[in-house]
Amino acid sequence: MMKQLSWKVGGQQGEGIESTGEVFSIALNRLGYYLYGYRHFSSRIKGGHTNNKIRVSTTQVRAISDELDILVAFDQETIDVNFSELRKGGIVLADTKFSPVIPDEDSVTLYAIPFTELAAELGTSLMKNMVAIGATSTILDLSPDDFYEVVEETYGRKGQKIVEMNMNAIQKGASFLKQELQYNRTDLYLEKTDRKKRMFMIGNDAIALGALAGGARFMAAYPITPASEIMEYLIKKLPAYGGAVIQTEDEIAACTMSIGANYAGARTFTASAGPGLSLMMEAIGLSGITETPLVIVDTQRGGPSTGLPTKQEQSDLMAMIYGTHGEIPKIVMAPSTVQEAFYDTVEAFNLAEEYQCPVIILSDLQLSLGKQSVEPLEFDQVQIRRGALANENSLPEGDGKGYFKRYEVTESGISPRVLPGMKNALHHVTGVEHDETGKPSEVASNRQVQMDKRLRKMEGLLFPNPIHKQIKHAEADVLLVGFNSTRGVIEEVMERLEAEGIRANHAHIRLIHPFPANELRSLTASAKKVLVIENNATGQLANIIKMNTGCAEKLASVLKYDGNPFLPNEVYFKCKELI
Known part of the structure; x- marks a missing residue:
C-alpha cells in the first residue's frame, strides 16, 4: 500500500x-x-x-x-x-x-x-x-x-x-x-487513515475568514485574479454579521474607500493583485501620512502588466516595500501556509490600528488558490487589539483653540487616535504635511519632527514569529530561505538533504518589512551557504537579504519564473549543484 x-x-x-x-x-x-x-x-x-x-x-x-x-x-x-x-x-x-x-x-x-x-x-x-x-x-x-x-x-x-x-x-x-475491463489489484491502494476531520480550503478563503474573525465588517474591492475569491467569500458571509462588500469601479476607489471607512472607525480592507496594487500606491501614501489604519492583501501573480494573470510568481516584494512615493511606516507580512494566512490576517488588523499605518498581507497565487488540508483553526487564539484609540469620556479639551492633537509627537511615534463625532476630537485631516492638529504646515522644523515621529513607530514593532525556523544544526552546510508558498517544497528538500548527511537549516521569512535583519543574520552567520528559493527572475528576496544582512559572499539564488510553482526535484538538484 x-x-x-x-x-x-x-x-x-x-x-x-x-x-x-x-x-x-x-x-x-x-x-x-x-x-x-x-x-x-x-x-x-x-x-x-x-x-x-x-x-x-x-x-x-x-x-x-x-x-x-x-x-x-x-x-x-x-x-x-x-x-x-x-x-x-x-x-x-x-x-x-x-x-x-x-x-x-x-x-x-x-x-x-x-x-x-x-x-x-x-x-x-x-x-x-x-x-x-x-x-x-x-x-x-x-x-x-x-x-x-x-x-x-x-x-x-x-x-x-x-x-x-x-x-x-x-x-x-x-x-x-x-x-x-476485468481490472485486478494494482499497487496504487492508499493506506487507510483514522478519518480525522480537517478543513480543506484555499489561502484566499483563510484570508477572508481571518478578516471576518478579526473584526472586519466592510470590504471594498475590484475583482482580479487571483484575489477575487476573498471578495466572493465575504459577499456571502459579511451581511450575516452586519457588514457589507462593495465592488468599486477600480482599485483606486477600493483603497480610498477603505481608508475612509477605517478613519470612521470600522475595520475594513481591500484585496487585489500586482496591477491593482500599482493603482493603489498614491492612496497607500495617504494612509501613511494621515496615519489611518489600512489593510491590503496582495495576491502575487505573473507580471508585468497583465502578464500571466493565472500563473504563479513572487515578484511584488520590492514594489510592496518601495512602491509608494515618499517615506512612510509600513508593514509587509508574508504568510506561508493556509493556517498562517488566517492568523496573520487577524494580526494585520491589530497591527494596522496599533501602529496606525498601512499593513500589506503578501500572498502568491499558489498560496491563494492552492487547496490544502488544514487542522481545525483555534478561534480562541483570536484577539482584537485597537491600539491607541482614545476614550471619548477622557479626551482633553485640546490646544486651547478647540483642536485635538491627533498627530501629537510622542516617544513611541504613535499618537492618540479619535473617531469622527467624538467630543473634543476636532482636528484636520489632509494629505499634505501638517502639524500636531493636522493643519497644513510647510515649516522645515515641523516637517522633520512629523517625519521622524511617523518613522519612529516601526522601532517598537512587535511581530510574532517574523521568521519560521527549522534549525537542526548549530553549524549548517546550507541555510534554505524562502517566503510564501515555497515553504512546503523547501521542507521536503531539507529532508532529502538530511538523509544524505548534508546539514540543512531552513528560514522562512514571514515579515518582509521592516526586515528581521538581526534574527536572520545570526542564521546566515552559522551556515556555509545560503540558498534563497523564490519565484522571480531577479532574486528580489535575495537582494533584500543582502541589503540587510551583508552575506552576499555566501548567498546564491534558486529562481523559477515560468509561471509554474517549484517542484521538489527542481529545488533539490539545484541545491546539490550549488552546495
Whole structure:
C-alpha cells in the first residue's frame, strides 16, 4: 500500500475539470487524508487547457509532487502536455471519445473508458467527470459511496434526482473498470487513515475568514485574479454579521474607500493583485501620512502588466516595500501556509490600528488558490487589539483653540487616535504635511519632527514569529530561505538533504518589512551557504537579504519564473549543484 499518490485531471476549460477535482479531493479529505491541490488554468472564461493536480497523503503535505501516478484525460492535449510527469507504472484513464494515444505503452498503462458515452446513457454527457471519479475509485479501492456526501452537497440544490444521476455516473465508471475491463489489484491502494476531520480550503478563503474573525465588517474591492475569491467569500458571509462588500469601479476607489471607512472607525480592507496594487500606491501614501489604519492583501501573480494573470510568481516584494512615493511606516507580512494566512490576517488588523499605518498581507497565487488540508483553526487564539484609540469620556479639551492633537509627537511615534463625532476630537485631516492638529504646515522644523515621529513607530514593532525556523544544526552546510508558498517544497528538500548527511537549516521569512535583519543574520552567520528559493527572475528576496544582512559572499539564488510553482526535484538538484 502507498502512503501518498498524485492524481491529475485535465481537459478544456469549461468542461467540469474544476468540479471533478473538487468532488474527488473533498471526499478524500473527509476520509482522513491530507491533500494539496494546484490548478493550472488559462486566463479566459472558456477554452484552453486546464488541469488540477492533487496530492493525497497519509501525512501533511504542502507542495505538489514531482511525479504523477494517475492522469485522467478528457482530451489528447491533456496526455500530450502532462504525460512526462507520469512515473513508470502510472495509469492514464482517458475518454474513448478522442481515441487516446500515449507516447510510451511500456512504462504506462492506458485504460480507454467511454466517459462521455456512459454519462450520456444517464441523460447527459456533462456527467462524464463523475464517471471518471468512479473509475478512479476502483483503482484506489474506494467505494462509490465514499463520494455520496460530497455529491449531495455539490448538486443537492438542483434536486435529489440530479444527485442520484451523478452517483449513478460514479457507479458506472467504477463498474466499467472493475467488470468490463476485468481490472485486478494494482499497487496504487492508499493506506487507510483514522478519518480525522480537517478543513480543506484555499489561502484566499483563510484570508477572508481571518478578516471576518478579526473584526472586519466592510470590504471594498475590484475583482482580479487571483484575489477575487476573498471578495466572493465575504459577499456571502459579511451581511450575516452586519457588514457589507462593495465592488468599486477600480482599485483606486477600493483603497480610498477603505481608508475612509477605517478613519470612521470600522475595520475594513481591500484585496487585489500586482496591477491593482500599482493603482493603489498614491492612496497607500495617504494612509501613511494621515496615519489611518489600512489593510491590503496582495495576491502575487505573473507580471508585468497583465502578464500571466493565472500563473504563479513572487515578484511584488520590492514594489510592496518601495512602491509608494515618499517615506512612510509600513508593514509587509508574508504568510506561508493556509493556517498562517488566517492568523496573520487577524494580526494585520491589530497591527494596522496599533501602529496606525498601512499593513500589506503578501500572498502568491499558489498560496491563494492552492487547496490544502488544514487542522481545525483555534478561534480562541483570536484577539482584537485597537491600539491607541482614545476614550471619548477622557479626551482633553485640546490646544486651547478647540483642536485635538491627533498627530501629537510622542516617544513611541504613535499618537492618540479619535473617531469622527467624538467630543473634543476636532482636528484636520489632509494629505499634505501638517502639524500636531493636522493643519497644513510647510515649516522645515515641523516637517522633520512629523517625519521622524511617523518613522519612529516601526522601532517598537512587535511581530510574532517574523521568521519560521527549522534549525537542526548549530553549524549548517546550507541555510534554505524562502517566503510564501515555497515553504512546503523547501521542507521536503531539507529532508532529502538530511538523509544524505548534508546539514540543512531552513528560514522562512514571514515579515518582509521592516526586515528581521538581526534574527536572520545570526542564521546566515552559522551556515556555509545560503540558498534563497523564490519565484522571480531577479532574486528580489535575495537582494533584500543582502541589503540587510551583508552575506552576499555566501548567498546564491534558486529562481523559477515560468509561471509554474517549484517542484521538489527542481529545488533539490539545484541545491546539490550549488552546495
